[in-house]
Amino acid sequence: MTKARILIVDDEASIRESLARVLEYEDYAVSSAPDGPRALELLAERRFDLALLDIKMPGMDGLEVLERARKVAPDLVCIMVSGHGTVQTAVEATKLGAYDFLEKPPDRDRLLLTIRNGLQKAVLAGETSEARKRLGKNLEIVGESAAVKAVLRQIDKVAPTNATVLITGENGTGKELVANAIHRGSTRAEGRFLQINCAAIPEELIESELFGHERGAFTGATQRREGKFEAADGGTLLLDEIGDMSPTVQAKVLRVLEEGRFERVGGTKSIDVDVRILAATNKELPEAVKRGEFREDLFFRLNVVPIRVPALRERRDDIPLLVEHFLQLYCEREDRPPVEIAPEVLEGLAAHDWPGNVRELRNTLERMVILSDGLRLGREDLPTGLGPATSLASAAPGAGPGTADGATALGGILDLPSFSEFQDAAERAYLAHHLARNHWNVQRTAKELAMQRSNLYKKIEKYGLRETT
Numbered sequence: 053m054t055k056a057r058i059l060i061v062d063d064e065a066s067i068r069e070s071l072a073r074v075l076e077y078e079d080y081a082v083s084s085a086p087d088g089p090r091a092l093e094l095l096a097e098r099r100f101d102l103a104l105l106d107i108k109m110p111g112m113d114g115l116e117v118l119e120r121a122r123k124v125a126p127d128l129v130c131i132m133v134s135g136h137g138t139v140q141t142a143v144e145a146t147k148l149g150a151y152d153f154l155e156k157p158p159d160r161d162r163l164l165l166t167i168r169n170g171l172q173k174a175v176l177a178g179e180t181s182e183a184r185k186r187l188g189k190n191l192e193i194v195g196e197s198a199a200v201k202a203v204l205r206q207i208d209k210v211a212p213t214n215a216t217v218l219i220t221g222e223n224g225t226g227k228e229l230v231a232n233a234i235h236r237g238s239t240r241a242e243g244r245f246l247q248i249n250c251a252a253i254p255e256e257l258i259e260s261e262l263f264g265h266e267r268g269a270f271t272g273a274t275q276r277r278e279g280k281f282e283a284a285d286g287g288t289l290l291l292d293e294i295g296d297m298s299p300t301v302q303a304k305v306l307r308v309l310e311e312g313r314f315e316r317v318g319g320t321k322s323i324d325v326d327v328r329i330l331a332a333t334n335k336e337l338p339e340a341v342k343r344g345e346f347r348e349d350l351f352f353r354l355n356v357v358p359i360r361v362p363a364l365r366e367r368r369d370d371i372p373l374l375v376e377h378f379l380q381l382y383c384e385r386e387d388r389p390p391v392e393i394a395p396e397v398l399e400g401l402a403a404h405d406w407p408g409n410v411r412e413l414r415n416t417l418e419r420m421v422i423l424s425d426g427l428r429l430g431r432e433d434l435p436t437g438l439g440p441a442t443s444l445a446s447a448a449p450g451a452g453p454g455t456a457d458g459a460t461a462l463g464g465i466l467d468l469p470s471f472s473e474f475q476d477a478a479e480r481a482y483l484a485h486h487l488a489r490n491h492w493n494v495q496r497t498a499k500e501l502a503m504q505r506s507n508l509y510k511k512i513e514k515y516g517l518r519e520t521t
Contacts, residue, residue, distance in 0.1 A: 078164060207234055
């Protein structure tokens with residue numbers, strides 16, 4: 053195990069030597085400096101875990117060294133030592149970031165205990181910092197396509213506000229990532245970010261989950277319980293899959309949005325909360341409103357700022373970036389060497405439609421790495437049904453791509469000069485085939501392909517698709 057490195061800064065040689073003997077006996081790696089300037093030089097040259105700083109030193113005193121050291125080595129744990137300590141000095145040192153304050157001559161047991169506690173704090177802080185870095189990577193929205201950049205611009209604009217946001221998109225597109233990004237970019241970032249999946253909780257329990265309950269409110273309610281709205285006070289609450297919420301709960305959520313208060317189940321006391329609401333759904337809420345399945349007033353209250361997260365097939369150019377990102381995350385998590393991926397494998401992944409979107413891509417890559425025999429993913433590692441020519445080979449040969457009579461031939465697509473041209477041609481043929489199969493019923497085709505009708509109309513116009521008679 054690597055020894056903890058401690059720096060002693062004191063203008064008295066006898067103090068430096070006596071402290072060094074005690075610490076070296078405890079198996080610490082010790083360095084010393086007679087003054088502030090030399091201490092800062094050492095801190096710039098190498099890493100230290102902890103520093104013992106004398107306060108009263110000629111020229112540059114310990115408090116100035118502390119202030120400068122925090123800039124040179126932000127993670128350094130600093131313990132101040134002084135024979136002339138005052139409460140005011142101790143308070144000032146604490147404000148500047150000192151971990152503790154000891155009087156000269158320091159008691160040996162107290163000194164060692166303080167150092168051990170300080171080093172433990174440094175370890176925990178390092179682990180927390182590393183965990184935050186890993187969490188940040190997991191929450192990163194990866195992509196450089198126009199569709200992703202548009203979403204990121206919307207997030208940048210809406211995050212600093214308190215506006216309610218309705219996030220829509222297919223399952224697996226990353227709606228939760230968008231909600232997280234909005235919270236982290238808001239003035240509530242230090243508050244809690246909580247979420248509840250409205251589709252995963254039975255109707256008879258969701259009120260209790262959202263609003264909490266009083267003791268005796270129902271069978272099994274043996275004590276008062278805090279709900280998500282109360283727990284998220286001062287922060288952000290994501291209502292995921294809100295399209296599956298019952299009409300009764302919809303009415304209560306609407307009241308919280310409008311009045312900022314609610315009652316626990318079985319209670320009569322109104323509880324005021326300050327919570328920012330984000331909602332997410334894979335359903336078409338306007339259609340649900342028409343069918344009477346979702347309250348129109350709640351929809352308008354939620355839909356202050358709508359953000360639609362694009363499906364992965366709408367941003368195929370991002371697939372190589374996502375593949376690289378997920379492979380790196382997986383290898384770091386499992387402590388494995390980096391994994392390479394063959395160009396033809398990337399081509400196959402990019403050609404797939406990914407009905408499960410980014411989530412499906414991530415799971416597929418993890419499965420490929422687990423089942424592969426080496427550190428390079430080749431064509432043989434692609435799951436059945438994936439591959440640069442898999443769907444093309446099954447198409448009927450003969451007709452030109454993009455005809456709308458259902459006999460979509462893709463024979464010439466593989467010879468196109470660029471990958472982007474291949475993508476456009478394949479997508480054009482794919483849409484033409486399904487439109488023809490559904491007799492050009494756009495609504496039915498959009499539902500079958502899990503696309504929004506507006507997006508399908510744009511594709512039809514983009515590719516110049518026409519119904520043939």
